[in-house]
Amino acid sequence: MEDIQHQQMGYDRAATMFAPDGHILQVEYAEKTARLGSSSLGIVYNKGVLVVADRRHRDELVIDESANKINEIDEHLLAVSSGITSDARVLIERARVSAQNHRISYDSAPSTESIVREVADVKQQFTQYGGARPFGVAMMFAGMNGRPDLYTTDIMGNYLKFHANAIGENDEKIKEMLRSKYKKDLDRAGAIKLAMTIFKEILKDKFDVKRFDVAVVEEGKIKRLAAKDLEKN
Amino acid sequence: MEDIQHQQMGYDRAATMFAPDGHILQVEYAEKTARLGSSSLGIVYNKGVLVVADRRHRDELVIDESANKINEIDEHLLAVSSGITSDARVLIERARVSAQNHRISYDSAPSTESIVREVADVKQQFTQYGGARPFGVAMMFAGMNGRPDLYTTDIMGNYLKFHANAIGENDEKIKEMLRSKYKKDLDRAGAIKLAMTIFKEILKDKFDVKRFDVAVVEEGKIKRLAAKDLEKN
Amino acid sequence: MEDIQHQQMGYDRAATMFAPDGHILQVEYAEKTARLGSSSLGIVYNKGVLVVADRRHRDELVIDESANKINEIDEHLLAVSSGITSDARVLIERARVSAQNHRISYDSAPSTESIVREVADVKQQFTQYGGARPFGVAMMFAGMNGRPDLYTTDIMGNYLKFHANAIGENDEKIKEMLRSKYKKDLDRAGAIKLAMTIFKEILKDKFDVKRFDVAVVEEGKIKRLAAKDLEKN
Amino acid sequence: MEDIQHQQMGYDRAATMFAPDGHILQVEYAEKTARLGSSSLGIVYNKGVLVVADRRHRDELVIDESANKINEIDEHLLAVSSGITSDARVLIERARVSAQNHRISYDSAPSTESIVREVADVKQQFTQYGGARPFGVAMMFAGMNGRPDLYTTDIMGNYLKFHANAIGENDEKIKEMLRSKYKKDLDRAGAIKLAMTIFKEILKDKFDVKRFDVAVVEEGKIKRLAAKDLEKN
């Protein structure tokens, strides 16, 4: 009811406008866009981070590698997204350039957080300045600078570091399951098993290990896993 | 019903606005523009890529070469489009300049994907920043850097690599037929036969090999095919 | 009916907005402006191009040479327009400067198409960027670089090369007659005869050879023709 | 009826918007402003150009020379205007600077048309770009480069060269009378007589030679005429 009133009053027409209750409705709509995307799940385990991204329906005309949802930012740092893919690409490209600049300037790998913060700052600006829409994409970053790190950024440009987290479709359900089942002393096999258990429960009949793009960051390197790597767990 | 409400509320007036359900309606309208254009179809086969573009009704006052729908970006890279032709021309011109710059800087052919990504990035920007409308055009790129590649970009600036794909009028029907009939081990003759079979079914009485602009990219070169090349298959 | 709905919804207020059916209504309105202008007709014949522009009602207070509708861009290249004359003048002036720059830089005549493309690109920009209206003018270019060429550009910035074409009032009727009567092996006299035949049928009682500004491009030069040159055909 | 609909739909709020019938209503409204101004009339005769500007009601508090409607651009070139006087002043000042620049650069008098075109180009821009209103002024230029020339520019930035013409209040009536009475072999006395005849018919009881600011351009020089010069004709 109140939502409809706020819509009729036009509080939801620009990211630069607060509604009377203090909400920024354009940002909330963009969050719905992010939730229209397929799910991704990240889990930190003892020696690394696991990221599992659901490609949902697979179009057999599309070449697999091209639709892969796991994007390399740097050799120790990857990102997955949910929402508008082209918006994500712009942010990922920016992150890559930033990582390369860091390597050129300091001859070392950039910290995961510094890259995440830069992406989050760009997102924040697009919710505050007029003349453009917010980036319609939630993002999850997995990186390793000594220890494994998992970050998530929302539309508003907030970011937090997680033991485990999910973005996209059913994110709340997946997070609920992570909260009840995640344990800090998991190894890689345990993390994969947990991810598969969750997706089986979410996807039910539609579960199929071939739906997923999967990678781990271990020993400071990204390693992509194949369907068979999931099945043997 | 909901669409009409969203129109009355004005969520569809700018590409910089999300509707309450997370959609960007101006982009969806521009996609309709792209679908108003005539069909083009691309097929990757063992040694190259085939592109067949339907010119639809031919105006006998127009000089054929001028209405040719197959645009050369570089000697190994072509593009076809569906939607607003002048919008496509601007993007194709930009792709050409980018390809030339690559050749001047690196003395080698640019990768198909790098050119596609640049065009897609421009498209994305026009869906995010105000003060201009999105480019009303879907595009298909066929190129060859060692192996044959077929890419498609949509209004939003997304792009994917395909085994075979279609843009423009009836794109969904053509894609459905490609999904059921496309095989990865096709040769050029097989690809042409598949394309003709599909267009015969789509166009029925109106089918005529003279309707089509056709080219293949093989051995890193674009070769334009004539009507007789289609008939003999 | 749908048009009125689209007007009431305001989809027709800016060239930067797509209507729900994918149309850009401001551009369609500007096309009406172009059709409010008087007719011009172009015909390519064996050794050149003929352009006949109807001045419609002649104001005896106006000095003829000042109202002449045939504009020289370069010695081998002319343009006629239909719609807002001052808009056309701006584009013609730009074309002239571009032609001069080409001569200075390369010491040769610019190709007709390069000049046409530049004008068309400007037109396209004014349909995509906000803060200005589209150019309300259709244009026809006749030029000769070795062979005679006839181009037409519309509001949207599309251009094509024609054997024969018309712009302005009654353009569709004239084109229909050209389609049925045009032959590729015409000579100059035949082209003039065809043009006069068509205008007689269009203008009926109002036909008068003095209504027309006429020129041919032959041997790489523009030659203006007088009323008597038309009559003797 | 249609006008009122177009007003209610808001097509008449910006010069950058076409109405559905292709008209630019803000420009048409500005033309009304131009017609609210008092009349001016120009006549080319065998050795020069005559310009007669009606000052309409004369405020005895105003010093005559200050309200004089005939503005010198250069020694061989004058302008009168109808509509918003301050808008005209801006354009006249620009014309003067342009004329001076020409003299400095080329050490010769600028052609009348080059000055007219520059003013017309400025007017055109203010009908195409947003963020400003069109210049609300019609202008008439009389100049002499070898031969006498009379030009008129409208709101839209169109200009034409005339044997004789009028701007401002009753412009259509005056032009009708010019069409029926103007002859090309007039001398100065004949031109003055024709002008007075026309104004007598237009102004009837209100006719008074003291209402007019009058000048001729002859032998490349502006000469202002006094009331007595009119009466003796």
Add this chain to the structure above:
Amino acid sequence: MEDIQHQQMGYDRAATMFAPDGHILQVEYAEKTARLGSSSLGIVYNKGVLVVADRRHRDELVIDESANKINEIDEHLLAVSSGITSDARVLIERARVSAQNHRISYDSAPSTESIVREVADVKQQFTQYGGARPFGVAMMFAGMNGRPDLYTTDIMGNYLKFHANAIGENDEKIKEMLRSKYKKDLDRAGAIKLAMTIFKEILKDKFDVKRFDVAVVEEGKIKRLAAKDLEKN
């Protein structure tokens, strides 16, 4: 009635919009602002110009010199205004800087008209370009370059030279009285007497010589007059 319609249609929301009858309503509203200000009256006499400005109600908390309505632009040039005082101050400051620049560049006093034209040009711009409102102020300038001059500028940026004139409250009434009583051969005493006669008739019971700020420009210098100088006349 028509006014109300134009208001409801929104033609009066921006100085950059013409109403259907050719009027610019924002400018007309600003003229009302100018008429809300207190009256000033100027009279040219044989050896100078007299300016009398009514301060209307005097606040005894205000220090007189600070509320003085007569502003010196240069030693030979003063200005009074009616409307928004801070708008006037900005224009007066600009006029002062311009006068100083002239003295620095040419080592002579600037002409009254050149200063008036500069102020008027600024006013005109603020009625043509969007993003700002017109200056809400009418101004009267009295100066002396050899002979005494009196100018008035309106909101629109028009200016004229006067024998005598008034701005602000009751300007039309005062001008009517000036028209019937002003004579060109006045001396200073006669001018003061005329001014006092007029204000007595306008102000009736409220007339008091202490209400007025008064100055003359004579022999190229501004001289401020005191109440007693008015009484002795």
Add this chain to the structure above:
Amino acid sequence: MEDIQHQQMGYDRAATMFAPDGHILQVEYAEKTARLGSSSLGIVYNKGVLVVADRRHRDELVIDESANKINEIDEHLLAVSSGITSDARVLIERARVSAQNHRISYDSAPSTESIVREVADVKQQFTQYGGARPFGVAMMFAGMNGRPDLYTTDIMGNYLKFHANAIGENDEKIKEMLRSKYKKDLDRAGAIKLAMTIFKEILKDKFDVKRFDVAVVEEGKIKRLAAKDLEKN
């Protein structure tokens, strides 16, 4: 009634718009903001200027010096404000920088009026140009360049010099009392006594000398007074 009509018509939405009666409603609304602030009172006396600023309700959690309403611009120049405190801070900071620049450039104290004019000019600009709101603050400046001076600026950017004046809540009542009780030959004790008398009458039961921030400018220096300095008067 008329106000409500003007609100419904939208004349009060921008400081760049005149209402049909010539008022600028956004400025009038901002004046209400200024009147929502607590009162300040200034009195010029024989050897200086007294400023008394009411802090109204005192929050015991706030550190007094931080809420002090008397701001030093330069050692001889202070300002108090009423309205939006952060708006005032921006203007005061600007005044301070300007005063410092003057000292650096000329090695002397800036005149009070030059600083006041600069602040007033900034205020004026924010009522004329779009894209920002007016400064919501009235300000009072007390300074001494040889003689003591008291200035007040309003929202519109007007400023005047006063014998005594008030801004903020109850400003009209305080000014009325100043008009009836202020005498020009006051000494400091007399000025303080007058201020206290007025505030006692305004605040009645709520009067308490601890409510006030008080300072004088004497001998070219600001001296802050404590509550006990007020009581002994």
Add this chain to the structure above:
Amino acid sequence: MEDIQHQQMGYDRAATMFAPDGHILQVEYAEKTARLGSSSLGIVYNKGVLVVADRRHRDELVIDESANKINEIDEHLLAVSSGITSDARVLIERARVSAQNHRISYDSAPSTESIVREVADVKQQFTQYGGARPFGVAMMFAGMNGRPDLYTTDIMGNYLKFHANAIGENDEKIKEMLRSKYKKDLDRAGAIKLAMTIFKEILKDKFDVKRFDVAVVEEGKIKRLAAKDLEKN
């Protein structure tokens, strides 16, 4: 009632618009955003400043250090915020850069107030200029330059120095309790005890020392306290 009228009239759509009663409604809405955030409380005691920030509900998937609400600006200066976290991050980052620049330029710690003023100035600008929304965040700064200081900034860019203060949810209730219980001669233990007493009363059953991020600034250094440090008090 009046609020609803102001909403319907649209006075609450931009921070650059005053409502008829002088309020800036967008700023008031943003203040609601700030109050939607969790509470933070600051207390100055004899040797330092205590800051206690409630994290409210803790998500066990989030890594604690990442959600820590106490941000270091410089070694002697921290900030907590309530409202939009990403907005706060932008301001905190700016404060950090400013502090570093001060250290580089002057080789000393910046004063707490200079950093607070810079943040407050940025906030003020975003309430005055269009094209962006205000920062939706209240902030509390605790610093030590010789003596301990506690500052708070609101949406509007106002700031004050406090003995003790609160921001976020229940800020008014907490401030009320601080007013009745705060004493100036507290030591650290007393300050912690006061903070815990208040939060126990506010949170009732939900009180848990693990909810809080706590730090003190003492001897010019930030020291973070653990849950056990709170319990032992």
